Amino acid sequence: MPTESLGFIFLNALIINNFVLASFLGICPFLGVSGKLNTAFSMGVATTLVMLISSICAYFINILLVTFDIEFLRLIAYIAVIASAVQLVEMSMKKFSPTLFRALGIFLPLITTNCAILGLALFQTYREYNFPQSIAYSFGAGGGFIIAIILMAGLREKLELADVPGIAQGAAMTLMLGGILSLIFMGFAGMGGA
Amino acid sequence: MSTVTPAQNSNTQNSAKMIKTLTLIAMISGLLVVLTFELTRPLIAENQRIAVEQAIYQVIPEAVDWQEYRLSDGKLLVASETTEGISIYAGFNQAGALAGIASEAVAQGYADSIRLLYGYNPACECITGIKILKSAETPGLGDKIFKDLDFIANFKALEAKLNGEQSALENAIITVKHGEKTQPWQIDAISGATVSSRAVGKALNDSAQYLLPRMVNQLTTIKQMSMEDETK
Amino acid sequence: MSSRPRIKETPVTMDTFLKGIWEENPVFVMLLGMCPVLAVTNSTINALAMGIATTFVLLGSSALVSLLRRGIPKQVRIATYIIIIATFVTIVDYLIQAISLELYNALGAFIQLIVVNCMILGRAESYASRNNVTKSVVSALGMGAGFTIALLCLGTVREILGAGTLLGFPLFGADFEPWVVMILPPGGFFVLGSWLLIFALLKQRKTKMEELTRAH
Numbered sequence: 001m002p003t004e005s006l007g008f009i010f011l012n013a014l015i016i017n018n019f020v021l022a023s024f025l026g027i028c029p030f031l032g033v034s035g036k037l038n039t040a041f042s043m044g045v046a047t048t049l050v051m052l053i054s055s056i057c058a059y060f061i062n063i064l065l066v067t068f069d070i071e072f073l074r075l076i077a078y079i080a081v082i083a084s085a086v087q088l089v090e091m092s093m094k095k096f097s098p099t100l101f102r103a104l105g106i107f108l109p110l111i112t113t114n115c116a117i118l119g120l121a122l123f124q125t126y127r128e129y130n131f132p133q134s135i136a137y138s139f140g141a142g143g144g145f146i147i148a149i150i151l152m153a154g155l156r157e158k159l160e161l162a163d164v165p166g167i168a169q170g171a172a173m174t175l176m177l178g179g180i181l182s183l184i185f186m187g188f189a190g191m192g193g194a
Numbered sequence: 195m196s197t198v199t200p201a202q203n204s205n206t207q208n209s210a211k212m213i214k215t216l217t218l219i220a221m222i223s224g225l226l227v228v229l230t231f232e233l234t235r236p237l238i239a240e241n242q243r244i245a246v247e248q249a250i251y252q253v254i255p256e257a258v259d260w261q262e263y264r265l266s267d268g269k270l271l272v273a274s275e276t277t278e279g280i281s282i283y284a285g286f287n288q289a290g291a292l293a294g295i296a297s298e299a300v301a302q303g304y305a306d307s308i309r310l311l312y313g314y315n316p317a318c319e320c321i322t323g324i325k326i327l328k329s330a331e332t333p334g335l336g337d338k339i340f341k342d343l344d345f346i347a348n349f350k351a352l353e354a355k356l357n358g359e360q361s362a363l364e365n366a367i368i369t370v371k372h373g374e375k376t377q378p379w380q381i382d383a384i385s386g387a388t389v390s391s392r393a394v395g396k397a398l399n400d401s402a403q404y405l406l407p408r409m410v411n412q413l414t415t416i417k418q419m420s421m422e423d424e425t426k
Numbered sequence: 427m428s429s430r431p432r433i434k435e436t437p438v439t440m441d442t443f444l445k446g447i448w449e450e451n452p453v454f455v456m457l458l459g460m461c462p463v464l465a466v467t468n469s470t471i472n473a474l475a476m477g478i479a480t481t482f483v484l485l486g487s488s489a490l491v492s493l494l495r496r497g498i499p500k501q502v503r504i505a506t507y508i509i510i511i512a513t514f515v516t517i518v519d520y521l522i523q524a525i526s527l528e529l530y531n532a533l534g535a536f537i538q539l540i541v542v543n544c545m546i547l548g549r550a551e552s553y554a555s556r557n558n559v560t561k562s563v564v565s566a567l568g569m570g571a572g573f574t575i576a577l578l579c580l581g582t583v584r585e586i587l588g589a590g591t592l593l594g595f596p597l598f599g600a601d602f603e604p605w606v607v608m609i610l611p612p613g614g615f616f617v618l619g620s621w622l623l624i625f626a627l628l629k630q631r632k633t634k635m636e637e638l639t640r641a642h
């Protein structure tokens with residue numbers, strides 16, 4: 001639906017249909033890398049960066065696929081491009097900004113198997129977004145991921161001081177928190193309605 | 195770099211092996227994917243055809259046969275793989291006469307966009323039915339738009355009359371609060387799912403305002419085309 | 427399930443199979459492949475379809491990776507695994523479209539997102555690339571079964587509570603007011619969290635029992 005405005009696409013991906021809490025994309029890092037606030041933020045930034053790059057790549061690859069009428073190769077092409085994009089980002093970051101690499105580097109390989117990235121590329125194709133719309137979408141999705149993972153990390157840091165019963169520690173607690181956050185984000189639904 | 199050291203030699207061997215393996219895997223992958231694609235294509239096309247057909251027969255109750263057309267630049271053509279434009283489905287009744295046309299409409303609902311197919315009967319100048327094709331509305335609330343029988347009854351004969359100049363609808367289709375429907379062009383909203391109900395109304399209005407003025411002169415084309423089909 | 431074989435006399439293949447279901451259950455123990463677990467388990471039938479689709483991909487990719495394991499160069503192994511997995515996912519994608527469009531629409535993009543299910547890549551890297559074909563296939567079957575069972579655990583609970591039905595058939599009378607939240611996104615988190623709590627409780631009780639018997 002290429003008529004949607006850029007601002008709406010951005011907001012939609014950012015909060016209304018938050019990638020993590022409403023669409024269940026990128027749950028693995030959301031549960032796994034949300035222990036500390038700084039690491040969570042770094043993870044979020046690295047993910048947004050890769051999202052932007054793969055969104056741009058996916059847009060042009062899709063044009064190629066459609067031109068040559070080989071859309072059945074879309075999935076293989078996208079995942080290959082995302083994997084190589086992650087490698088490229090890692091290598092160039094190592095060369096040009098070692099400080100940034102030290103902060104974000106360890107997360108990059110993990111990002112390849114983050115479904116939020118492939119999900120973004122696939123969704124923008126299904127929704128037939130044009131180039132600026134795809135960019136707005138990837139910024140919204142990245143921002144939404146950062147918001148979700150930071151909220152979770154903040155909660156978990158606070159919880160370290162709380163006296164949680166033994167069996168509820170770890171993943172079970174994190175999932176319950178995720179449920180509550182998701183419940184909160186449901187309140188944003190309907191913002192795009194008539 | 196003229197002499198090849200053993201290390202470099204093993205490197206090139208390694209690279210050659212790497213390329214060989216990757217080519218082999220790419221070939222296996224390609225073969226498997228293309229094979230599946232070719233084998234499943236007729237089945238998928240058939241599934242899609244059945245889905246479209248069921249939707250059309252639902253929104254145009256009298257239809258027993260249908261034909262897809264594409265509208266672009268004010269011209270209506272029989273759809274083929276290459277024609278572009280908005281898809282218009284014409285439904286024909288048992289006598290082979292035009293029973294109505296169907297088209298897709300979209301609007302932003304509560305959760306995500308709602309896509310629906312609606313049928314329009316040129317004889318009564320009204321909408322004869324809707325079928326929700328895609329929605330992510332809240333189960334139990336917003337999804338009443340395709341489960342609530344009272345709401346669906348709105349679309350059995352929803353007025354969509356063109357004005358005198360045939361440039362727009364005489365009365366815009368509008369969703370009103372539950373229980374306040376007084377005119378035939380109004381949609382009685384579901385209480386508790388106002389946003390979803392309004393989205394359906396907006397989708398219908400947007401699409402009808404655009405499509406019906408452009409279609410009004412094309413209906414004869416469809417009739418003629420179907421006549422030609424008959425004579426063949 | 428609960429009587430897991432510990433004694434050597436059971437054949438190795440049985441153990442490899444059962445490991446995936448209980449001891450190394452990809453969802454409840456290893457917490458892998460969480461996205462589809464939470465996203466498509468709002469009904470039993472979706473959960474079952476997703477489980478079968480994932481098992482098929484796991485099986486195919488494990489077999490192929492294991493078959494080619496000596497030929498795959500170390501430097502490009504991850505890329506190779508991903509291509510193999512993507513191939514099988516594309517196949518599943520078309521097969522499901524051919525079987526039922528309705529099911530395909532219900533599962534949405536999550537079929538294609540099987541590609542990035544960490545469980546499959548993880549199994550290719552840590553198991554299939556090191557073991558022979560038979561062993562890899564048996565282990566993949568076990569893992570797939572474990573994944574499917576976990577999805578069903580979530581799917582049935584969410585459907586029963588959230589819609590009052592099981593496989594589409596109403597379970598309770600008309601008076602039952604469904605807990606709609608259970609089939610919405612938060613319900614996924616809550617139900618999986620509760621299952622993990624139950625397993626943690628069982629484990630705790632078991633260790634306590636073992637301690638007690640040892641003390642006696």
